[in-house]
Amino acid sequence: MQLSTLLKPEAVRVFGTMSSKKRLFQELGEIAAAAYDLPANGAVDALQERESLGPTGVGHGVALPHARLSGLEHVRGAFIRLEKPIDFGAVDRQPVDLIFALFAPLNSGVDHLKALALVSRTLRDATVCAKLRANTDPATLHAVLTEAQTSTQAA
DSSP, X not given: OOHHHHOOGGGEEEESXXXXXXXXXXXXXXXHHHHHOOXXXXXXXXXXXXXXXXXXXXXXXXXXXEEEETTOSSOXXXXXEEEEEEOOOOTXXXXXXXXXXXXXXXXXXXXXXXXXXXXXXXXXXXXXXXXXXXXXXXXXXXXXXXXXXXXXXXX
């Protein structure tokens, strides 16, 4: 599994500020609708339902919201970089500015878990996060994410 197959360049965005986690999920839903032709409201509802089970803020300013949706054949991703971090209820209580959302088919099983592990490994790399935080161009952010995974595999 490759990040480049999970994340389309048009599913990467940068926002200056976000008023709340709910608003962030609405943006993620709109990105999923535009990039993957998913129903925006369904994506938002699924993200909020998963988040109600426990926060997906994993620490160090990173959140990995994820949800399962019907009508999807493969796991897909959306990435948002916030210039002003927001409270996300993260495990380390730090605000979040790097958000990588995953949308998986209802019956994805292992593929969903593999994608989550791949994204988590990539965003645990302090160098990758520093590059993401130093750039505001979505194309550059996409390149950083997809090249980071390639270089990690080569090592």
